[in-house]
Amino acid sequence: MLIGLLLIAGIISVLSAVPLSGTYTIGGTTPDYATINDAVNDLIANGVNGNTSFHIRTGTYDEQVIIPEITGTSDTSIISFSSESGDVDDVIISHSATSSTDNYIIRLDGADYIDFHYLTFRAEGTTNLGTIFDLKDGTSDIRIRFNKFYSLGYNQSYSNIINAQLSSSQTIFHLEILANYFQDSYYGVYLYGNNSSNFFDVLIKNNLFYNQMKAIELTYVPSVVIQGNSITDCNDAIKINNSSSANISKNDINTHASGIYIYYSSYADVYNNSINVDGNAWSGNYGLAKGLTFDNSGNSEAYYNSVRIEDSASSNNSYAFSLLGATNHFVKNNIFSNFGLGNSIYFNSVDSNDMLMDYNDIFVGRGFLIRNGYYSPTIYYTLSQFQSGFGENAHSVSVYPGFYDNPPLHSHSPWIDGKGTHIALVTEDINGNPRDSSTPDIGCYEFAADPANTTPLSGTYNIGTGYDYDNLQDAIADLLIKGTNGSVHFDLFDGDYSGNYKLYNVPSSSGSNFVTIALGTGDPDLVYSATSEDDNYIFRLMGGTTFYDFEYLTLEAQGTDYSRVFDINGYNDFRILGGSITAPFTTSDNRSKDLIYIKNAKIVNADINTTFNNGSSAIYMYGDNNTSSGLDIWNCTFNNNFIGINLLYVNSPEIRGNTFNDNYYPLKATTCNGNLRFIGNHIFKLNGYGDAIYISSCTGGESPESRGLIANNTIKMTNCSSSNGMNINISNYDVVYNSILVEGDGNAVYSYYDYGTNLFKNNIFAVKGTAKSFDVGNNSFTSAFDYNDIYNEGAYLMKLGGTTYSNLEEMHTMMGISTNNISTFPYFTADMHTDSP
Template sequence: MMNFYSLSKSVFLILFIWIISPVASVAQALSGNYSIGVGGDYLSFSQAITGLNTNGVSGPVVFNVADGTYSEQIVLGPITGSSATNTITFQSQSGNATNVILSHTAAGVGDNYVVLLENASNFLFKNLTFSASGTTYTRTVRGQVELHNIAFESCVLNSPITNSTSSDRGNVIISASTSSDIRFTNNSIVGGSYGIFYQGTNGSGGSRALGFVLEQNQFSDQFYRGIQLSNLFEAQVTDNRVVLLGSSSASSDGIYVDESEGAFRLTGNRIEGASQYGLYMTSCTATAGSPALIANNHIHSKAGSYSVYFAANQYQRFYHNNINTTGGAQGLYYSGSGAAGNKIKNNIFKSNTGYAVNVANSTGLDEMDYNDFFTSGVYLGRWGASNAGDLADWQGLSSKDANSLNADPQYISATDLTASSPALANAGIQLAEVPEDINGDLRKATPTIGANEYDAAALVPLSGIYTIDVSGSGNRNFISFQESVDAMVLNGLGGAVTFQVAAGTYTEQILIPDLSGGSASNTVTYESATGNAEDVTLTFGSTAIGTNYVIGFDNASDIILRNLNLVATGTTYGRTVVALNRADNLTIEGCILESPITNSTSFERGNVIFIPAISSDLRVLNSTIIGGSTGIYYRGSENGSSRGNGGEIRKNELTDQFYRGMVLQYLTGAAVTDNRVVLLGSSSSSSDGIYVDESEGAFRLTGNRIEGASQYGLYMTSCTATAGSPALIANNQIHSKAGSYSVYFAANQYQSFYHNNINTTGSAQGLYYSGSGGAGNKIKNNIFKSNT
């Protein structure tokens, strides 16, 4: 039995040990693995963070989070003991991000986050879902003040779809006074006005954030900007996919980069759906010894601005990118104010109707070559204040791009910018900075122009005589018109080409674009093999405005149609030939052009319709033009700011037009000679034989026979020439059955109206002359006969 002395000694020993030992209530610093969830070490994220704040860490800490939805928000700040070695990781226990959801609905600016990082360092998040379920305040991650060594990996960050550009509705919003080593890898970032907005520093003193990595992330359904980055140093933005919301803002951008310095890398990204800029880069500076690299990107926009806006940057290497603009915007806009040391090589710039390239100020554009420029618009490019109609013009204006091409890259689709044109396959120059393509395939010694590397058989440009014959054979025969066009688009032209078309009826339509290698000497001729137009019929029945033609010319030049019969069989849409955008040196000769008889004045039911934005040397010769609301409608330019040069309409028979035989507008020096115009017997009460408006220079309207107009036989207004080179209207026979005037002549200058025979069988007047705005006109040796 223990005596009193022994008991006292034991109690004393216990008290002594207690006094000299750490107090039991002081917990140990965290280190190692812990669990969050029901039955785990912590029930919630908030409890775990309380543990971190209270105890600090003494080694790396990993929180494995059990499956479930955690309706809470968390605030992470400085943690005692954390370091680049002693990191703190929150991760899904299952490894599946969709199994762990951290969700919060913000009520105002103050709680607008699911995760707030403030003065935080050394945190890693893996395989988690962060869901902001608010409407006005929808940030998933908010970072501020000072941030270092923060990583999100394989997470899902969901912000609601919005129609607002407000940053309060952004997804990931980081605006730090100073930061470094912020990384987002392999995440899915869905919704929000912004996908990621990251301002690395406040920019004071020229400071920049180091170590930013944005790699292999999927951005989708952002309304305003997929990615916005500023005040960074040597950032790495690689292999991300950005697909903006289909109904994104009219000012939406794919990737927006401002004031990022050093050996910045923007490579392997796929950008889709921007309404303003696919890529916007400004005031980004590097050095000659350590330049930035923008390479192997696919950049699409549906913009009204530019797919790539590139301004005031220094020592940027823009290599092997594929650009596609499906709206009315331009491919590349370069402004060199404040720029230096930039190089642009091995890129594809494709635009729908705008410039493929626009260099507003060439300062700092040290090298530009081995690019491919393509547009369906009027001008290929713009250098300073001058437009370039084609590649030769561009090379002459810029003194650059000596080895560049003008070829359709043949993208898989508007948004899948994988190119396939054989013309580009071996047309680039080797660049050591880009040894692989966007898919990781090695570049060839003579690489492909653009982001994706491929090989193709050597092109054989067309030259000489070919046949079009459904029953023909051999490598110089094509079984359809379309097949011949495809061959020219693919291979280009190496000389003058003639397609001799076998007798028969071909039910198809063709659209002829700008053809590589075409010129005034390298023309393309389609002609009947027999020389008889009636033997070859090309026919098509259009049912829509966009396909309202049998043969269409879109930026086409140097084409001849000879001895063919073109038949439009549509009722609402009846055009045989259409010329759009730019049109130069096009000839229709000895053809029959048939449009259905109509009782409509609709422009869509016209027969031959030339409506280019600019044009020169369009000719219709010795052809028969039957039916349509208008026989020939020739507008030399889009809006009258320029004039179509060299137009000629000669020795044609125009019959059975309902509204107007010819309409001629915005021309200079045109010659309309020896044509016969016989309008439909039941033509419109406002029908005209020949209608001429705002045509300039030494215009010639001679030897024409006009019959059957119900309003004006000849209508001429606002046509101007000079005293030294007057226009001539002579030797014409002009009949009308009008209730107006056989000849309406108003506001014209220096027109010589000589030796014309006028007959009005209705109640109208022979000649109506109005001199308001007129000058220098002469009217001599004419016959003016009127009925009543």
């Protein structure tokens, strides 16, 4: 009897269950359902038999909702949740999670054919639990459209706005994420699979991502389409892992660390993306920037992308474009530009047989153009070197891309207008404008160059109010867009030119087509007071091969803590002739206060002839591993600099005919190979400490013409504390015909380590004080030492290790050196001539 009653009750229950269909209201006055959960419970109980819409009335709903598989859903029976008003801001659905088990607002657990649109979701609370949509196994045909999402912040590690993490046998199919706004989360969209069968048919399109640590990251999501999204103020924009056949196109990306990263994901199509990365990373490699990367992702295509990065770290690990391993890469019609200190392109474990790469604009600002290899890399400083050495990019260019704004990356350079090649896959640009079918433009935007910008500059232009250009910034901007077809001469007339200037590689400039910035008439005011490292320059030569002359300019840096005048990076050919360079006086060795600061640079030629006043180092150069050569410093005057010339890793510099007045260290050269030549200079050093010439670990060649040479210099040191005329260690140099007078307690010559390869001949080493004329710190001296006048008014002429020698006879006998040296007072005049017969 009881069993029969239960069967009857069950039959009645089934017969009374009426599937939902049509439109229902949630919340507000006299709704169909008071809460979202009430509506979902009814769906679970009754199912649907047609399209079912839930219109949620204006208000805030503090709810946590789980939607399982609903009976009756299909492509003709779709369940939708939306705001009744159609205004996305009118309905807010929120929840404050307290543990990992309730870290969601909406959980789809096997649900199918569900649509959420025009709703705002907000994760509340103060913990790092801020997931909004949590998608589970069996979920399919989900559309999340036109919503707003707010989580807890980019640094909250478990705040993934849309989250799905599947194991090997689980699946999610047909997921559409369209036209939503994402803000303040660790991940915007995070889909993680265990193999290539977990996800299928995923579309992420036309969304806005703001303030995420990682906007989109996908693992094992094949054939995904990521298109038309705007990603702003995020650390990383898009990363796909083990996700083949992705389509990533028409995205506008403005991030801090990384743009698009393709990892072990073959057959990716990446085109018409605007990628701007500023290097101000929140996490990871601070200061570094990476634009577009294919990491072991072969058979991939990159077309019509505009990439701009500007890292803030002094490193080779930043790049606009990178290929790391794998084969069959097709790379055409892209702009790859790095305005920072790294490289435009970085290759590792690839060669020209692994790619078809051409019709690109490859541009670098302060770094080097292309780096191939990680350990002992090959550096290509110019496009022509890359074309001949690597064998690709025959039709590519290396020009300033001329971006109108930053962002977006609209270019207006005539040098890339019509310079691309037809790509059948891509028929329109990022905005949907048709591509030219024969000569499209390079980059993500198709454009027509302004006819006013198509005639290059050549000749002389006057700068100043009422002249050819009102100010120097306008002239430089015009030059970068128009380029040159001959030498260009900018003459500065009276006016206020206060400020700082970035000087990039000018299209078509060369060693025969220099750009000259020179004094016209009057007294143009070229001063600047920097307040940070970022603006610490008057002129910043950005590399990528710049050909600039600076003639007869009076330049003054007035910053208290930052007082550089020239900041020189990259691959450069420049001249500074006449005029003067001035900064505040300092008594410290401080790189932020160097007048000419050269680092991360490959110098082809540097011709310097000017007057330096104050500052830390008048000229500081940290060369590119002794490959930088062509440095010629001649007839300069160095006044009151802490260090006059400060060189590290510079090959064969030429320093001649200069005058040094009261510098702590007139010349320092460390680990400078080749035939450094210090000839005909005059050093007058009063008070203070520091050696007049300091040379350490500088190795010249074996032949006479390749050895370092210190010759015909005069050095007078007065009242200097523990300072040496010359301090030469672990170096092989010819030291000849120099006149040194030390009045104080310093040595004329000091060499702590003598490796027996120096030559000292025909010099005057005179000391009027308590120190030695020649002091060798170690116990071995085998360098050639002959025909010198070695004079000392004190007790000892020379010291070798712990042994001192008071006269020439002891030196000759005990040290075994030649007997052609003399010891007589040279009777120097004020200008270091000698009257001694």
